[in-house]
Amino acid sequence: MGEATTARRDALLQAAQRLFSQRGYEATSVRDIADAMSIKAGSLYAHIETKEDLLWEILTAAADRFFAAIEPIVASELLPIEKLKRVIAAHVEVITESASSAAVYMTEWRHLSEPRRSEFAARRDAYEELVRGIVRDGIRAGEMADVDEKFATLLILSSMNWIYQWYRPDGPMNPEEIARKLTAMLLKGLQRAGV
Amino acid sequence: MGEATTARRDALLQAAQRLFSQRGYEATSVRDIADAMSIKAGSLYAHIETKEDLLWEILTAAADRFFAAIEPIVASELLPIEKLKRVIAAHVEVITESASSAAVYMTEWRHLSEPRRSEFAARRDAYEELVRGIVRDGIRAGEMADVDEKFATLLILSSMNWIYQWYRPDGPMNPEEIARKLTAMLLKGLQRAGV
Numbered sequence: 001m002g003e004a005t006t007a008r009r010d011a012l013l014q015a016a017q018r019l020f021s022q023r024g025y026e027a028t029s030v031r032d033i034a035d036a037m038s039i040k041a042g043s044l045y046a047h048i049e050t051k052e053d054l055l056w057e058i059l060t061a062a063a064d065r066f067f068a069a070i071e072p073i074v075a076s077e078l079l080p081i082e083k084l085k086r087v088i089a090a091h092v093e094v095i096t097e098s099a100s101s102a103a104v105y106m107t108e109w110r111h112l113s114e115p116r117r118s119e120f121a122a123r124r125d126a127y128e129e130l131v132r133g134i135v136r137d138g139i140r141a142g143e144m145a146d147v148d149e150k151f152a153t154l155l156i157l158s159s160m161n162w163i164y165q166w167y168r169p170d171g172p173m174n175p176e177e178i179a180r181k182l183t184a185m186l187l188k189g190l191q192r193a194g195v
Numbered sequence: 196m197g198e199a200t201t202a203r204r205d206a207l208l209q210a211a212q213r214l215f216s217q218r219g220y221e222a223t224s225v226r227d228i229a230d231a232m233s234i235k236a237g238s239l240y241a242h243i244e245t246k247e248d249l250l251w252e253i254l255t256a257a258a259d260r261f262f263a264a265i266e267p268i269v270a271s272e273l274l275p276i277e278k279l280k281r282v283i284a285a286h287v288e289v290i291t292e293s294a295s296s297a298a299v300y301m302t303e304w305r306h307l308s309e310p311r312r313s314e315f316a317a318r319r320d321a322y323e324e325l326v327r328g329i330v331r332d333g334i335r336a337g338e339m340a341d342v343d344e345k346f347a348t349l350l351i352l353s354s355m356n357w358i359y360q361w362y363r364p365d366g367p368m369n370p371e372e373i374a375r376k377l378t379a380m381l382l383k384g385l386q387r388a389g390v
Contacts, residue, residue, distance in 0.1 A: 084385075148376055185346070185381075188384040
């Protein structure tokens with residue numbers, strides 16, 4: 001694609017992502033997206049086949065960012081707890097960089113049709129498995145408590161994935177602070193030691 | 196309302212709740228709800244004013260259940276950590292009793308129009324404040340670590356509110372076990388003590 005076309009496509013994906021995150025995928029029409037870009041709906045079809053193609057491209061790009069952020073950490077020689085700390089920081093950074101992307105990623109995938117829906121689910125499962133591997137290694141190495149490995153993984157992911165719901169770039173906490181506090185609470189717990 | 200009318204209305208709310216949780220509120224038409232009940236859309240309007248009335252009734256009933264479950268615990272004379280344990284168990288029970296109700300409660304409220312949207316947000320804030328009060332008391336009493344009180348509250352709520360996404364009544368864990376594991380992880384943390 002030429003430079004102008006790529007820029008137009010990026011603007012299109014940004015507009016779609018914003019609307020999908022605000023109103024939901026089903027409630028957003030191609031016409032709405034065109035209106036948001038101040039162009040005619042007909043012109044949009046030079047750039048996309050269907051509305052679902054836009055959703056798919058947004059979800060794929062989001063998944064790519066999550067994987068790219070944590071794969072080098074998972075593959076490193078760090079000890080499990082240190083890996084987990086860095087994975088949390090990297091994942092939180094991806095979410096806070098684009099809350100609208102995260103919102104679409106967390107909630108709108110269910111509107112995909114098959115086989116895309118299954119393909120998306122498989123990528124989410126693979127991502128969960130990367131985090132679960134760290135928890136498993138941490139338990140084996142004696143760094144982590146003898147917890148239910150799957151449940152602990154869900155707790156870690158869910159507590160991070162909720163952040164897009166309340167994070168604001170102009171809010172009181174920056175991404176590093178969020179990751180640091182979250183990591184401390186998840187690792188050390190809320191109860192005072194010895195109580 | 197007569198008994199027959201009440202039964203029909205309950206069936207209507209159940210059907211709407213199931214469809215809203217599966218497809219999303221915006222993607223569900225009154226016609227879809229009527230089809231799911233095998234009646235004519237016209238007959239539905241004897242029972243509702245608008246589709247949003249159904250959403251509002253579902254959300255209000257869900258909020259009522261959450262409050263009814265935890266208010267007696269909050270008002271009790273128990274110590275903060277014990278209160279927190281029981282609140283988690285009660286909240287998890289509400290979610291697992293009806294995952295479709297929880298799904299609508301967590302995601303579809305954003306489709307409310309004003310002033311209902313603000314009223315709903317105020318109730319959620321009030322609920323969050325009940326949990327936050329326990330965390331605050333726990334920190335003051337020295338039972339809980341000196342954590343960021345608001346952040347800890349969000350962690351507790353978010354880790355519970357994610358459960359509707361993966362809980363299955365025929366799955367390997369019952370609600371009591373989920374609450375017990377979640378409570379242990381949140382209170383004691385994932386890191387092995389002393390590491």
